[in-house]
Amino acid sequence: MKEIEKLFVRIVQRVNINLRELEFNVLPYVKDLIPAAQMNKFYAFYGITPHLPLSLQFRNSGLAGSYFLGRCRVTDSLLYKTDIRGDELKKKGDVFQFQNFKIPVSRDEEIVIEDSVLIKTLVHNFSHDPETLEDFSIKDTVSAHYANIHGAPTEGCFLGPFSTVDQTTIHDCVIGTFSYIQAGEINHLNIEPGTVWVRKPGVFNFLYRYPLDQLSPYIYFAPGIAPQGMFIDFVKDRQEAFQRVFEMVHIDQPIPVPASATLDRYAVVKSKTEISENVLVSQRAYLQNATLGKGANAQENCYIINSSLEGNNVTAHGAKIIEADMGRNVFVGFNSFLLGRPESRLKIGKDCIIMPHTIIDVRKPLMVPPGHIVWGLVTSREELECNSISIDAMSKTTNRLTKGNLLFEGDGARFVSAFQDRIHHILEANGAFYNCKDKKGPKGHAQKHQNMVFNTIQPYPKGRLEGLYPTIMIQP
Amino acid sequence: MKEIEKLFVRIVQRVNINLRELEFNVLPYVKDLIPAAQMNKFYAFYGITPHLPLSLQFRNSGLAGSYFLGRCRVTDSLLYKTDIRGDELKKKGDVFQFQNFKIPVSRDEEIVIEDSVLIKTLVHNFSHDPETLEDFSIKDTVSAHYANIHGAPTEGCFLGPFSTVDQTTIHDCVIGTFSYIQAGEINHLNIEPGTVWVRKPGVFNFLYRYPLDQLSPYIYFAPGIAPQGMFIDFVKDRQEAFQRVFEMVHIDQPIPVPASATLDRYAVVKSKTEISENVLVSQRAYLQNATLGKGANAQENCYIINSSLEGNNVTAHGAKIIEADMGRNVFVGFNSFLLGRPESRLKIGKDCIIMPHTIIDVRKPLMVPPGHIVWGLVTSREELECNSISIDAMSKTTNRLTKGNLLFEGDGARFVSAFQDRIHHILEANGAFYNCKDKKGPKGHAQKHQNMVFNTIQPYPKGRLEGLYPTIMIQP
Numbered sequence: 020m021k022e023i024e025k026l027f028v029r030i031v032q033r034v035n036i037n038l039r040e041l042e043f044n045v046l047p048y049v050k051d052l053i054p055a056a057q058m059n060k061f062y063a064f065y066g067i068t069p070h071l072p073l074s075l076q077f078r079n080s081g082l083a084g085s086y087f088l089g090r091c092r093v094t095d096s097l098l099y100k101t102d103i104r105g106d107e108l109k110k111k112g113d114v115f116q117f118q119n120f121k122i123p124v125s126r127d128e129e130i131v132i133e134d135s136v137l138i139k140t141l142v143h144n145f146s147h148d149p150e151t152l153e154d155f156s157i158k159d160t161v162s163a164h165y166a167n168i169h170g171a172p173t174e175g176c177f178l179g180p181f182s183t184v185d186q187t188t189i190h191d192c193v194i195g196t197f198s199y200i201q202a203g204e205i206n207h208l209n210i211e212p213g214t215v216w217v218r219k220p221g222v223f224n225f226l227y228r229y230p231l232d233q234l235s236p237y238i239y240f241a242p243g244i245a246p247q248g249m250f251i252d253f254v255k256d257r258q259e260a261f262q263r264v265f266e267m268v269h270i271d272q273p274i275p276v277p278a279s280a281t282l283d284r285y286a287v288v289k290s291k292t293e294i295s296e297n298v299l300v301s302q303r304a305y306l307q308n309a310t311l312g313k314g315a316n317a318q319e320n321c322y323i324i325n326s327s328l329e330g331n332n333v334t335a336h337g338a339k340i341i342e343a344d345m346g347r348n349v350f351v352g353f354n355s356f357l358l359g360r361p362e363s364r365l366k367i368g369k370d371c372i373i374m375p376h377t378i379i380d381v382r383k384p385l386m387v388p389p390g391h392i393v394w395g396l397v398t399s400r401e402e403l404e405c406n407s408i409s410i411d412a413m414s415k416t417t418n419r420l421t422k423g424n425l426l427f428e429g430d431g432a433r434f435v436s437a438f439q440d441r442i443h444h445i446l447e448a449n450g451a452f453y454n455c456k457d458k459k460g461p462k463g464h465a466q467k468h469q470n471m472v473f474n475t476i477q478p479y480p481k482g483r484l485e486g487l488y489p490t491i492m493i494q495p
Numbered sequence: 496m497k498e499i500e501k502l503f504v505r506i507v508q509r510v511n512i513n514l515r516e517l518e519f520n521v522l523p524y525v526k527d528l529i530p531a532a533q534m535n536k537f538y539a540f541y542g543i544t545p546h547l548p549l550s551l552q553f554r555n556s557g558l559a560g561s562y563f564l565g566r567c568r569v570t571d572s573l574l575y576k577t578d579i580r581g582d583e584l585k586k587k588g589d590v591f592q593f594q595n596f597k598i599p600v601s602r603d604e605e606i607v608i609e610d611s612v613l614i615k616t617l618v619h620n621f622s623h624d625p626e627t628l629e630d631f632s633i634k635d636t637v638s639a640h641y642a643n644i645h646g647a648p649t650e651g652c653f654l655g656p657f658s659t660v661d662q663t664t665i666h667d668c669v670i671g672t673f674s675y676i677q678a679g680e681i682n683h684l685n686i687e688p689g690t691v692w693v694r695k696p697g698v699f700n701f702l703y704r705y706p707l708d709q710l711s712p713y714i715y716f717a718p719g720i721a722p723q724g725m726f727i728d729f730v731k732d733r734q735e736a737f738q739r740v741f742e743m744v745h746i747d748q749p750i751p752v753p754a755s756a757t758l759d760r761y762a763v764v765k766s767k768t769e770i771s772e773n774v775l776v777s778q779r780a781y782l783q784n785a786t787l788g789k790g791a792n793a794q795e796n797c798y799i800i801n802s803s804l805e806g807n808n809v810t811a812h813g814a815k816i817i818e819a820d821m822g823r824n825v826f827v828g829f830n831s832f833l834l835g836r837p838e839s840r841l842k843i844g845k846d847c848i849i850m851p852h853t854i855i856d857v858r859k860p861l862m863v864p865p866g867h868i869v870w871g872l873v874t875s876r877e878e879l880e881c882n883s884i885s886i887d888a889m890s891k892t893t894n895r896l897t898k899g900n901l902l903f904e905g906d907g908a909r910f911v912s913a914f915q916d917r918i919h920h921i922l923e924a925n926g927a928f929y930n931c932k933d934k935k936g937p938k939g940h941a942q943k944h945q946n947m948v949f950n951t952i953q954p955y956p957k958g959r960l961e962g963l964y965p966t967i968m969i970q971p
Contacts, residue, residue, distance in 0.1 A: 059948075062744070062950075067953055067954075067955060067956070067965060068955075068956065068957075069955050069956070069957050069958030069959075069960065069961075073965055265744065266743065266744050266745060267742065267743070267744065268538070268741065268742050268743065268744055268951070269742060470956040470957040471956065472535075472953035472954070472956045473953065474538075474950070474951055474952045474953050475744070475950055475951045476950045477543055477948035477949065477950050478543075478948070479543060479544075479545055480543070480544070480545070480946040480947070480948045481544075481545050481946040482545030483545075484545065485545075489543060489549055489969050489970060489971055490968075490969065490970040490971065491967075491968070491969050491970075492966075492967070492968040492969075492970075493965050493966065493967050493968075494965060494966040494967075494968075495965055495966065
C-alpha cells in the first residue's frame, strides 16, 4: 500500500473514533471520493503579497489542487482542491472582545490542519472562538465537496457535501449534506441533511429544515456513491473553463479592472462581464455576462451568470446567482442557489438578506421585495411568502415565530442586527468602502490582493510517496 | 533604497574586498546587468523526483527565473535565470578516492551559495575538491552571463561571460570572458579573456590563448556595457521560443521520446527533431532539426540546429552545434561554438574531443578526421591543422608541444586518458549505457529525470521586499 493510502485509512479511523458515540462510519461515504491517482494530477498553489503575514508549513500531506493564503500549517492530511484563505487571521497584539472579556492575542493566529481529509472545501476565517485565538484548528475531520469551514474550529467531525459550519466550534459532530450551522459551540450532534440553524445561545434560535424529498434533486449523498444532483451537474458543466485558467502560467486580465478592484487570475471570466470599483473577485469564482456594481464581491466557488449586482453585494462562498437582478446591499449567503431563467428572471430588492443555503428556483418571474429576509426552498410566489419576512417584521419579533418549516425563537431585532453587522464587516473587510478617488478609507481584500503572485507546488510523481508533497516551509 | 538593491551593493562590496589585491572593481561590469525591475518578472522553479535527495533552502535572495535540483542552500544572493543542478552530489557514506586518501563523506553534499550574484550561470557538480566533500560552496562571487561553475568551489571571484571553471577550486580570482579553467586549485589570479587552461599539477599543463582581436566579434565584455557579440546575438535570436515553454504549466512531449530517454519540459524542440534511446535533453536546451543518436545528450543552454549526432555524444553545458554532423562518441566541451553553414557543413569524425571553449566557424565544408583533439579558434582547414592533433599523436607526447597559440607540457597520454575517463563518466552518469531492452545497466539522468515535476516560486511582487523571495525550505 502506498503511503498516501495508508494516510487516508489512518485519518478515517481517527474520525471514526471521534464519532463512535454517534455510531457513524465515515469510510463508506468517502472511500471512493479521492482515488489516490487523482492526488498527483493537480498542482497546489499559494499566494504571496506584501500585505499579508506569510507562514506555510506542509508535512506528510497531499495537497492536490489546493490553494493557500496567509498563515497555515498542514500535517498528515489530504486536501483535494481545497481553498485555505487566511487573510483575516488575528495578529499578535490584537485584542479580542468577547462579552466582557478583553482577550489579548499572544501570537499571530494560524490555521492548523491535522489528520484531516478536506475535499473541495473552503476554509476561511475570521474565527470567533474565544478559547483558541491563536490557532484556528481543523483536526480529525473529513469534509466532502464544497463544504465551507468558516471561522469554525472542528475536531472529530464529518461534514457532508455543500454543508457549512460558520463561526461554530464543533466537536465530534456529523453535519448533514447542505446543512448550515452557526451555533456557537456544539458537541456530539448528528445534524440531519438540509438543516439551517442559526443560534446565539440565550438570544435567538433560527431553525429551518428542508423537506428532504424536495432537496434531493438538488443535492443527494449516500454511502458508496458520489454526491449527485443539480448542484453537482451545474458545477461539472463549468469545470472545463477552470482547466484553462489553471493551465496558463500568466493570464492577462480578460476585461478592464479598476485600480481599486481585484479580479483573481484563477477566476473564470466569460463574455460581457463588467467589474466596478472596489469589487473583489476571488479565485475559483465564475463570472459570465455578470455586472458587478461598486463594492460587490464574488467569493470562492461562486457563480454569477447573466446577472447584475447593483453594488455592495455579498456573494458568499459557493453561492450561485443565475438570470437574476440584485439590488444594492443584497447579501447572498453561503452555497445559496438562486436560479432564474431567461423568461422568468429573479429580482431581489435592495437590502435583502438571502440566508445561507437558500434555494430559489423559479419558472415564473419572481420579485423579492426590498428589505426582506429569505430562507429555505422557494420555487413559487407562495413559497416565497412562506419562506420570507420583512426585516422590519423580523425586528419586531420578540418571542416565537413559526412560518412553514421555520421555527424562530428569541429576539428578532438582535437576529437582524447580528446579520447586518456581519454583512457590514464582510463588505469592509473586502474593501467595498474604500474611497478610491482620495485613496482613503479602509483598504480591504479588493485593494490588498491586487499584487498577489502565486507559487505552484507538486507532489512526488512516482514511487512510495507518490501523491504526497515534500516537507515545505515558507516564512517571510 | 529597496532591500534587493542594498543586497546587490553589499555583495559587490564583498567581492571587491576579496579582489583587492588584484585591484579589480566588479561594480562597473555588473551594475546595469540585472536591473531590480527584472528580478520579479520570472518565476524560479525546482524539480521533484523520487530519485534524488531533496533539500532546498532559500533565504533573503532573489531567484528570478532560476532552476534548482537536488540539495541546495541559497542565502543573501541574487540568482538570475541560473541553473543549479545538484544531481551528482556525493552522499553520506560514499568514499571519495583522492590520490592515496580514501575519504569518507560524512553527510549528504549540498550546494551552498552565499553572498553571490549569478547571472544565467550553470552550476553543476561533481566537485573534486577533497577538502570540502560535503559543501560545494559558491561564496562572495559574481558571475556573468552563461558562465559555468562545474564542480568548482569559488570564493571571492568574478567570472566573466561565457567563462567556465571546471573541477577547480578558486579563491580571489578574476576569470576573463570566455576563459576555461580546469586547474586543480588557484588563488589570486587574474585570468585574461580567452584563456583555455587545463592543468593537472605535476602531470600536464595545456594552455591556449585566443587572439583577442579575433575573439571579440564572438564575445566582448567591458565595464559599463552588456556583453556583446555573435554569442549573445545567437542566444537572443532564440529567446522567444523559450518564453513559450515557460508560459505553459503543462507541455505535452512535442515528439516521441523512448522510454529510456528524457526530454525536459523546459527544453525547446523545433521541427524534425529525433530522440533515440538513452538520450538526455536538459532544461534550456534548444533542438531544431536535430537527430540525437542513442546515448547522446544535450545539456543546459546548448543548441543543436540542423545537425546530427550519431550516438554517445556529449554536448556539454552551453555548447552550440549548427549545420554539423557528429560521429559517434564525439565530445563537445562547454560553451563551444561549432558553426557550419548549409553550403559548408561541418563534419566531426568519431571519437573526436572538441575541447571546451572551441570555436569552429567555417564558410567552406570542413571535416575533422576521427580521433582528433581540437581546440581554440578554427575558421579554415589551415587553422584546423594548427589547432588539432590526433589522439594517438597526443598520447605519444611526453614532454612539450607547441602548436600555434597552444603550449602543452607534460604527459600527453595522461592528458588523453583524463579526458576519456571524464567523457566516460559523463556518458555513464547521463544514462547513455543503460540497457533499455533488459532494463539493466547503470541508470543515469536520462532514466532518472523522467518522472520529474516542477514547482514554481515567485518573489514579493511589491513593497520594500520587491524582487526578494520569502524564506522557503523544502525537505523530503
